[in-house]
Amino acid sequence: xxxxxxxxxxxxxxxxxxxxxxxxxxxxxxxxxxxxxxxxxxxxxxxxxxxxxxxxxxxxxxxxxxxxxxxxxxxxxxxxxxxxxxxxxxxxxxxxxxxxxxxxxxxxxxxxx
Amino acid sequence: xxxxxxxxxxxxxxxxxxxxxxxxxxxxxxxxxxxxxxxxxxxxxxxxxxxxxxxxxxxxxxxxxxxxxxxxxxxxxxxxxxxxxxxxxxxxxxxxxxxxxxxxxxxx
Numbered sequence: 001x002x003x004x005x006x007x008x009x010x011x012x013x014x015x016x017x018x019x020x021x022x023x024x025x026x027x028x029x030x031x032x033x034x035x036x037x038x039x040x041x042x043x044x045x046x047x048x049x050x051x052x053x054x055x056x057x058x059x060x061x062x063x064x065x066x067x068x069x070x071x072x073x074x075x076x077x078x079x080x081x082x083x084x085x086x087x088x089x090x091x092x093x094x095x096x097x098x099x100x101x102x103x104x105x106x107x108x109x110x111x112x113x
Numbered sequence: 114x115x116x117x118x119x120x121x122x123x124x125x126x127x128x129x130x131x132x133x134x135x136x137x138x139x140x141x142x143x144x145x146x147x148x149x150x151x152x153x154x155x156x157x158x159x160x161x162x163x164x165x166x167x168x169x170x171x172x173x174x175x176x177x178x179x180x181x182x183x184x185x186x187x188x189x190x191x192x193x194x195x196x197x198x199x200x201x202x203x204x205x206x207x208x209x210x211x212x213x214x215x216x217x218x219x220x221x
Binding site for chain 1: 201211
């Protein structure tokens with residue numbers, strides 16, 4: 001079944017650790033996105049990609065980095081986690097035409113202690 | 114930068130009452146999308162509006178796109194407890210920008 005998968009679902013990690021949040025989609029979408037969302041709040045675009053080897057920073061300044069080596073995979077990496085990084089991270093993808101909107105993953109709830 | 118303003122921020126209604134959320138932009142949008150996010154969940158795409166003055170219905174939900182393509186609304190008739198969640202609009206200015214959302218609570 002075509003879908004978008006994020007792992008881990010929950011992550012509690014110590015300050016200074018390096019972490020990678022995984023996102024994979026099986027829909028063949030060219031466009032992928034990472035959003036940061038505090039509980040019940042608005043979504044902030046932090047990274048996006050329109051295809052393989054294409055990545056751009058979003059509107060919210062973020063200390064994270066992303067890569068897009070394969071169409072289906074768009075991991076997000078934090079080199080040194082801090083408590084201010086505690087949030088929910090949502091991955092999304094869309095087709096070129098955007099007729100069916102963005103498909104979001106279930107998110108990763110990150111807590112940095 | 115591009116912004117989509119969404120009001121109200123919160124709405125508490127009694128089950129059976131109607132609900133409306135509004136999105137406004139200072140510039141013309143190519144199109145606008147609406148999403149619903151249940152508590153603890155992720156946003157789920159509801160609909161996309163493209164044409165000026167467009168009106169679309171999904172059961173009890175009615176979506177409108179303004180004539181100038183600068184505003185949009187989502188109206189729910191006779192709310193049910195299953196309508197609880199946050200409703201986001203996302204306006205297209207070459208990229209989609211999400212509004213701040215309207216959190217709907219429905220009292221049974």
